[in-house]
Every structure is written in C-alpha cells, then in structure tokens.
Amino acid sequence: MIRIVPREEYCIGCRLCEIHCIVQHSRSKNIIKAFKSERRPVKRVEVEEEGHVSFALQCRHCEEAPCVTACLSGAMSKDPETGAVVNDPERCVGCWTCILVCPFGAVRRDEAERKAVGKCDLCPDLEVPACVANCPNEALLMVEE
Amino acid sequence: MAARYDYAIVGNSAAAINACDAIRSVDREGSIVLFAEEKYRCYSRPLISYLVAGQIESKGMYYRPSGYYRSMRVEFRKGARVEAVDAGKKTLTTADNEKVKWRKLLLATGFKPFIPPVPGLEDVDYITFVNWDDAKRMLARTAKPARVLVVGAGLIGMKAAEAAEARGAEVTVVEKMERVLPQALDEQASRMVWERCREAGIDIVTGQGVAALESTGGGKGKATLEDGGEIDFDLLVMAVGVRPRAELAEGAGLDCPHGIEVDEHQRTSLEDVFAAGDAVSAMDIVLGKPAINALWPVAALQGKYAGLNMAGREVPYPGCNSMNAVEFFGLPVLSAGVVNPPEDGYEVIARRVDGGDYRKVVLQGDVIVGMLVAGRVERAGILTSLIQERANVRRVKNFLLEEAFGHIHLPRSVRQERIKETAAGIMKAGAARDEGV
Incomplete structure (x- = not known):
C-alpha cells in the first residue's frame, strides 16, 4: 500500500497541498471553478503551523x-x-x-x-496523490510499503 | 444429534458482527453460527432516529452489505432467540428448541430499556426507542399530527424527541434531573442543546418525574407530573435508561450484579464463554476500573477483541472510555472521558468561542481525563486519543482549548512517533504518556 509521509523540515506552509486537494475532489477538477463557482469540497489535508514549524497531515490510513x-x-x-x-x-x-x-x-x-x-482517499484516480504531486518542496512523500 | 460449531454468537449488532469479522480475519475455516433475536439482518440501532427523521431510507440502516453472512460463511439464524446456555456441556438452546454444540461462545446480548414502575403504565401502549420496530411504530403513529411525550432526556429520549419533531409532532420531554443529557454532557453543553431544542419547538420540562399515567385507548393517554401538571399524549416514549441484558449469562451460571464481567481478553469466568458489548462491564481506561459503557463504538471494539481472542490470538482489549458523538438540530457535540467531574481533585479548563462553539478539557493533575467540544468539532479526536493514552499534557495545556490544537503543539519526537506509527502504534508506543506532551 502507499503512505504519505510529511517532512516538516521541508514544509514552508504554503498550503498548496490543501488547494490541490480541494481541486482534485471538486466536480470539475478545475481550480477556478472549484473555488469560484462550484460547491467547494472540504480539504482532506491540513497544514499545521506554529512559528517556523509546519507540516501537512492527512489520514494515516x-x-x-x-x-x-x-x-x-x-x-x-x-x-x-x-x-x-x-x-x-x-x-x-x-x-x-x-x-x-x-x-x-x-x-x-x-x-x-x-x-x-x-x-483523504489517497486520490484513487491519480498515480500520485494531488497533495504530493503539487508540493513544491517535496515536503510530502509518497512511500510504497 | 445436535450440530456442533466452532463458534456460536448470540447477538447480531455491533459486538457480534465485529466479532465475526475478527474471527474470520484469523480463522478462515472454523464454522460460525449466529443467533439474531430480531428478524432483521444486522442493522445499526443508533440510526433509527435518522430513519424516523427521514434522513436515511431503510436500506441505509444496514451495517453490512446484503450477502454479508454468506460471504463470511456465517450460518445466520434470523429471529432465533437463545433461551438457555449450558456452559458445562457447551450447548445452547433456542426458543424453537434448536440445540447446538459450540466450542467457543460469545454472549453479545446487548441492553434492554429500563422501565420504571409508574402507576398506570401497564395500560398504556407505549414504545421505547431502541430498535427498528420501535422506529416503525413511531413512523406509523406520527403519520398524522400527534402529541408525543418522551419520558427521559438522555441520549435515547432526546433522539426520540428530535425524530418525532422532524415528523411534525408536538413534542414534550419530561426529565427528572434539572437538565437535558445530564450524563453525556456538562451544564454548558446541556444549555446549548436545550436552546436548540426550544428553538425547534420541543417543550422540555425538567426536575419533574411522571407520577401517574392514564390510558385513554389506542396508545393515547394522559400523564400526571409530580407537581400535578397534566400532559395529554397520542404516543408515549419511555426512555428513562438502559440496563445490561445479562439473563442468559446468569442462567449459564455467571453472577452479573453490574453487567457481565470479563477479563482483558473478553473472557467470562466460564470456560470458552466470551462476552462483549452493552451487556458487559469492561475496562474503562479513564476510570481505571471496569464499567458499562453501552455505546456503539465501545461495543464494536469489544466485539473485535472478543473475536480475535476466540480465534486464538491472545490480544488484550485496549480499554475504552465513555465517548459520545451527538448532534441536535445542527449542533454537533463530541465528548470523551470525564465531562462532569464528580469530586475535588479535577481541574476544568473551558472556553466559549464566538459563534456558539464551546471547548472544555478536564485534567487530573497533569493528565487529560475528559473533553467536550461543541460546534466546530473537527479536531476533537486528537483530544480523545490523548485521553485514551492518559497523556501528561502539562506542556501543552495552554493550547488545548484552541481549535487548531494538534500535533504541531506536541514535542517533535512524540509527534513524529505518532505520525509514523498510526493509531495502532499510538497506544503501543505510549509516547505521549511516557514523555509527556
């Protein structure tokens, strides 16, 4: 199975994982429509942040x-x-x-x-979950176990 | 010659079904027979209020897909009430006189409503609100405008009231204590729920018992309260409390003054007889002693561990605590552990947030032993897990009431251990317990 591992030493708290998670779970999978016109789904990943430390966390399955x-x-x-x-x-x-x-x-x-x-459903339609694929800093890794 | 089964299960709800799943996860071959008193395949009792309120359809009641018993190779005895267990001969007998032999037996007999001795009650065709048939009766009897009287403002009574209100009934709740949900909630959350109920048009009378009942036929009648007040009703719901159903266990030779007692492997003192669910008194981690927590998630967890141990895996039940997730008229309230500290020696920290949210944490020394969150409940499970772990929270006390409280506030080593280990490992690792958080 796959697991998503957060790496807090690389997370900059940009929350792109949250945005792309919402887009991926929206009806159109289009970022503009997902945020501006459709019913916006809930985010399935959340960035926790305090001072200089941050990381993204989703269901550990x-x-x-x-x-x-x-x-x-x-x-x-x-x-x-x-x-x-x-x-x-x-x-x-x-x-x-x-x-x-x-x-x-x-x-x-x-x-x-x-x-x-x-x-989090691990994005069954994608090869790499949206949060992992769109993290600019490899602060989320997909690991096959 | 009576058929012999490797596993016999008495019961067909959370504990029984999770036991089946657990047995099959270990033993693919052993024969299983399951006795269900009701005529339904396994459904979720807590969902009857959703059904009556029209939030789900009948097919949404089922806890497992159709074909479940067949796919699990469980012989399903529908509508079969087990009358007697002979623990010496390892047999059981049903009301239809079917006799089977078993190697391992699970008693998952659940709870029964407690019916107080109110004068006149025997003449009234009242309902309790604990099973599918009760839901059907409430649906039938609220098809036309009806006045519904609910006696008892515990979880079952309040859910019955909310469901009846959704049916357009005129609902009154009478509660002996001074507030609604006196056990599940604290005073503040009680007030919040009461407020929602009042806005929805439910009439709640507290500090009053029902002194007498009088039937006027067809399930209708009149209740006289202790202060002399009278309430006419078309449907009476008795929801004063529940008791463990331990008659079968007692008949088998177990002494059950406070539910069926089990060891950490869900074994009773009778050889090869296990018990799980609402009839059972099992370890409450917060109380530090066995207690009856007649709650669906607790029953499911006990059933799972009973099943694993019946199938030969020696795994101790991790213990649980009194936990509730409820919602009334759009207000969700989650709680775990101690919400109403009984004596000195507890510290309560609480906060009301603008917009109607409420958060409370109960501490014993530096150990978190209880929580209640109303409104934005999303991250309350983190508190539940710390309670379950009996975590020392001294260093994070100032953050516990924040909605954003999370792993970011835990020491890095504890946080990384938890995230790596996932839930199973949290208890095992005990990182927060040993190091403090």
Missing part, C-alpha cells in the same frame, strides 16, 4: 483504524487491496463518531450536499 471500528453505519472501511481507509458517502449518515475517535483530526464534516464526512 491506520492499520487498526479506530474510525472503521467506531463507524455507526458501516460506511467507513479499510480496502483490503489498497490498504486505504475509505468512506462511502452513500452510507455515511454524518454522526461524527469517526471525528470523535480519529487521533489525527483527519476527518471533516462535509455537509454541502447532505450530512457526511470527507477524508
């Missing part, structure tokens, strides 16, 4: 994922093939139990269309 066990509806599952922890928006009811148990604060409410959560 945990081996023993607390969100999968805790999910009330069965929407959250771990893909046995890819190892990705994925949320099925059709089955998610927006109870926020995954948010309650995620040690990384990596799940967000996404209520624009209906109550559900949004989280």
